Structures are given as C-alpha cells and as structure tokens.
Amino acid sequence: MHALPKVITAAVVEDDRGSREALVAALSAVDGFHCSGAFASGEEAVVQLPELLPDVVLMDIQLPGWNGIETIQRLKEKMPGSDFIMLTVLDDEESVFRSLCAGASGYLLKHASVMEILEAIRVVHEGGAAITPDIARLVVRSFQPQSTPGLSHRESEVLGRLCEGENYRSIAEALFISTNTVKAHIKGIYGKLHVNTRAGAVKRALRDRLV
Amino acid sequence: MHALPKVITAAVVEDDRGSREALVAALSAVDGFHCSGAFASGEEAVVQLPELLPDVVLMDIQLPGWNGIETIQRLKEKMPGSDFIMLTVLDDEESVFRSLCAGASGYLLKHASVMEILEAIRVVHEGGAAITPDIARLVVRSFQPQSTPGLSHRESEVLGRLCEGENYRSIAEALFISTNTVKAHIKGIYGKLHVNTRAGAVKRALRDRLV
DNA sequence: GTGTGATCCACCCATATGGGTAATGGCGCA
DNA sequence: TGCGCCATTACCCATATGGGTGGATCACAC
Numbered sequence: 001m002h003a004l005p006k007v008i009t010a011a012v013v014e015d016d017r018g019s020r021e022a023l024v025a026a027l028s029a030v031d032g033f034h035c036s037g038a039f040a041s042g043e044e045a046v047v048q049l050p051e052l053l054p055d056v057v058l059m060d061i062q063l064p065g066w067n068g069i070e071t072i073q074r075l076k077e078k079m080p081g082s083d084f085i086m087l088t089v090l091d092d093e094e095s096v097f098r099s100l101c102a103g104a105s106g107y108l109l110k111h112a113s114v115m116e117i118l119e120a121i122r123v124v125h126e127g128g129a130a131i132t133p134d135i136a137r138l139v140v141r142s143f144q145p146q147s148t149p150g151l152s153h154r155e156s157e158v159l160g161r162l163c164e165g166e167n168y169r170s171i172a173e174a175l176f177i178s179t180n181t182v183k184a185h186i187k188g189i190y191g192k193l194h195v196n197t198r199a200g201a202v203k204r205a206l207r208d209r210l211v
Numbered sequence: 212m213h214a215l216p217k218v219i220t221a222a223v224v225e226d227d228r229g230s231r232e233a234l235v236a237a238l239s240a241v242d243g244f245h246c247s248g249a250f251a252s253g254e255e256a257v258v259q260l261p262e263l264l265p266d267v268v269l270m271d272i273q274l275p276g277w278n279g280i281e282t283i284q285r286l287k288e289k290m291p292g293s294d295f296i297m298l299t300v301l302d303d304e305e306s307v308f309r310s311l312c313a314g315a316s317g318y319l320l321k322h323a324s325v326m327e328i329l330e331a332i333r334v335v336h337e338g339g340a341a342i343t344p345d346i347a348r349l350v351v352r353s354f355q356p357q358s359t360p361g362l363s364h365r366e367s368e369v370l371g372r373l374c375e376g377e378n379y380r381s382i383a384e385a386l387f388i389s390t391n392t393v394k395a396h397i398k399g400i401y402g403k404l405h406v407n408t409r410a411g412a413v414k415r416a417l418r419d420r421l422v
Numbered sequence: 423g424t425g426t427g428a429t430c431c432a433c434c435c436a437t438a439t440g441g442g443t444a445a446t447g448g449c450g451c452a
Numbered sequence: 453t454g455c456g457c458c459a460t461t462a463c464c465c466a467t468a469t470g471g472g473t474g475g476a477t478c479a480c481a482c
Binding site: 378379380397398409 | 467468469470471
C-alpha cells in the first residue's frame with residue numbers, strides 16, 4: 001500500500017512565544033502536518049483542545065499555572081484518543097516518569113530539531129512511543145532489579161510469597177517449615193527493609209523490584 | 212572532541228547457524244565493531260563470555276536449553292558491565308518485559324536490518340536503550356494507570372493509604388472517620404479487587420497502578 | 423418515589439500478625 | 453577455635469485484621 005497523504009493534526013501548548021510560534025510555523029509549513037491550535041497555558045488548552053481534538057499534542061512541562069503534567073492528566077480524560085508528547089528542557093527521572101504516568105507517549109528534549117519533532121509526531125500517531133535512547137534507558141532501567149538490601153535466599157523466598165498474599169501457614173506449608181520459622185524470616189525481612197507491616201514489605205518489594 | 216576510532220566488541224548468542232554467521236560477518240566487516248565470540252547456546256555463552264567480556268551481547272530468546280532470558284540473568288551477574296540486546300522474532304509483551312527485567316538494554320526484532328543492529332549496539336554502548344518505537348509504546352504504556360475496577364473515590368483514597376502500610380486507626384485519623392468505616396471501605400475494596408488481604412490489595416494496586 | 427450506590431457507623435468473633443525473648447545446629451571466615 | 457550469619461523452632465502476649473450482620477443518611481437516576 002502506498003502512503004496515504006493523510007494529514008496529522010497537532011496542537012502546541014508552550015508558554016514561550018518564540019518557541020510556540022516556531023512550532024506552529026513548522027507544523028504549518030511541512031507537508032503532512034497541520035497545526036490545529038496553540039496555547040500558552042494549560043488552562044486555555046484544557047478548555048479549547050477537547051473541541052479541536054488534534055491527533056497529537058506537543059506539551060511543555062514548565063508552564064505558568066498548571067504544569068504540563070497536570071494538564072495532560074486533565075486532557076487525557078477528555079480526549080483519550082489523542083497522543084501527547086512532552087517537549088521540555090527537563091531531563092530528570094522525576095519529570096520523565098511523572099509525564100509517562102500522566103499519559104505521555106513521547107518525551108523529547110527541547111534541543112530536538114524540528115525534523116526530529118515532526119518525526120516524533122509521526123511515530124506516536126502510528127502507535128509508537130517517541131523517546132530518545134537515553135530517556136529509554138532510564139525507563140528500561142526502572143524494570144531492572146535494584147540492589148537488594150542483603151536479603152538471604154530464604155528471606156527472598158518468603159518475601160515473594162508475602163507479595164502473593166500468603167499467610168504464615170500457607171508459606172510454612174509451601175516451604176516445609178514451621179509457622180514460627182516463617183515469622184522469624186519475616187522479622188528478618190522487616191528489619192532489613194525498615195518496615196513493620198506486610199503492606200510495607202510488599203510495597204518495597206514491588207516498587208524496588210526485589211522480587 | 213573528534214570521535215575516537217574506538218572499537219566496540221560484541222558477541223552473539225544465537226542457535227540458528229545462518230543468522231549467527233551473518234551477524235558475525237557483519238560485526239567483522241564493519242569498521243568500529245569487533246566480534247569477540249559467537250555461541251549457539253546459553254550454556255556455552257555462560258561459561259565463555261565472562262572471559263571475553265564483550266561490550267555488548269546480542270542474544271536470541273528462543274534457544275535450546277536455557278532461553279535467552281535465563282541466560283542474560285546468569286550473565287548479568289558475572290559481567291555487570293556489559294550490555295545486552297535481545298534479537299528475536301518474539302514481540303509479545305511477556306517476552307519484552309521479561310527481557311527488560313532480566314537486564315536487557317535493547318530489544319530488536321529479527322527483521323531489523325544489519326545497519327539497525329549495528330546502530331543499536333552503538334546506542335546501548337553509549338548508555339542508551341535500543342528499542343523500537345512500537346516496543347517503546349508497550350513499555351511506556353505500562354507506566355500508565357489501568358482501568359480501575361470501579362473503586363469509589365473514598366475507596367481509592369483508602370487503598371492509597373493501605374499501600375503506605377497504614378493501619379485502620381491511622382487511616383481513620385487521616386480521613387476523619389471511624390475505624391469501623393475504614394473497615395467498611397476496605398471490605399469494599401477487597402470485593403472489587405477480588406482479594407482478601409492487605410498484601411493482595413497492595414500488590415494489585417501497585418502492579419496495576421490503581422494508585 | 424423508589425431503587426441504587428456511596429458514605430458513614432456499630433458490634434461480635436475467630437484468626438492473623440508483630441514484637442519480644444530464647445535456643446539449637448550448620449557453615450564459613452579469621 | 454571462636455565469631456557471625458543463617459535457618460530452624462518454640463512460647464507469650466497485645467493488637468490488628470477479616471468476615472458477618474445490621475442500620476443510618478444522602479444524592480442521583482429511572
């Protein structure tokens with residue numbers, strides 16, 4: 001099949017006038033793209049964008065009032081079919097993860113070229129995620145196990161079962177030991193994880209991928 | 212600074228002889244790359260690769276004996292400084308996430324061109340992650356909240372606190388309600404989440420990002 | 423105007439959990 | 453050989469938790 005000359009509509013939310021107008025100009029000039037709107041604040045975007053329903057929204061993070069992440073959260077509810085790409089100077093883990101959790105499908109740094117931005121728009125519109133390799137590494141690393149705080153083999157085993165919601169007796173039976181021993185191991189785990197409840201242990205285990 | 216003509220050493224673990232030799236040939240032929248070894252099974256790789264210590268390892272998933280994911284887990288321990296790229300025909304979520312959790316920094320499908328593979332090797336060696344936009348979308352989507360099974364606002368609030376390891380009393384005080392009411396909400400949560408312990412609820416909440 | 427769901431509260435009861443303390447044997451390392 | 457860590461078990465006790473049942477108000481929809 002030969003590529004349909006389908007135009008991708010995109011909108012811009014960016015408080016810096018220069019950047020905003022440059023993006024609008026690029027979207028207007030390049031074949032295959034159309035700029036359906038540009039806004040200087042999240043508040044304006046939230047009231048107007050759901051009407052325009054662009055395919056893709058380019059979003060700055062640092063905005064006056066609602067920041068880009070809050071804005072995306074609100075927009076996602078009203079326009080779940082649209083895709084969002086963060087376009088920001090911030091490259092810290094916090095900003096990246098918060099953006100992705102809020103619903104962004106792409107994350108570009110502002111030194112990206114116009115061509116890269118347009119390519120990113122095309123990518124997310126085709127169902128991909130537009131993240132640069134270094135951002136991707138952050139994301140991928142978050143899947144990998146963190147340094148376990150010296151849990152013994154047995155303790156890891158017990159922790160795994162705690163995470164499954166098993167109780168003393170169930171764990172004891174599975175490991176062929178007494179419930180008292182299970183308690184002893186759990187005490188060890190709590191000490192090493194600096195928690196004192198199952199919920200706390202499960203949270204640490206899942207969040208830090210100790211399991 | 213002008214690019215150092217530093218050679219990146221790479222190894223291949225792939226049971227199909229044709230594919231393996233093609234990769235070795237590419238790595239040997241192209242400037243800037245050097246092939247330090249090729250193996251047809253995980254078992255062979257695990258004994259020999261830690262000696263060769265290549266910068267990057269290309270790993271098939273479907274191998275006889277240990278699969279590529281198990282193999283990476285073992286290799287990561289012995290050579291934490293090396294990077295791993297999966298090179299596979301499998302594109303299901305399961306394989307992707309298992310690979311990343313095992314320590315892969317890249318994930319390519321086998322229809323990738325030789326140039327793309329070499330580029331991926333360069334990328335991971337420079338500290339990035341080599342994943343295609345469609346794989347990236349899977350990964351990014353995993354950060355985003357799943358459909359909450361009809362938890363009420365109050366129940367979400369309580370669930371959030373359960374995940375923090377708070378107990379009845381602590382939650383009750385924070386929300387200015389009685390512990391009995393907290394119990395009532397927790398019962399509601401357990402029902403909707405199909406669990407019957409805190410640990411189970413916390414697990415569901417964190418794994419499915421309902422919080 | 424009746425029903426449904428959210429939110430709030432109370433009481434009973436069996437069991438699970440967390441904390442404290444103590445003891446045994448094995449294993450590796452100094 | 454002694455010290456430390458691990459795995460194992462035991463016992464006591466206060467509190468937390470989960471399940472069952474029942475009832476109140478309020479809002480919103482049919």
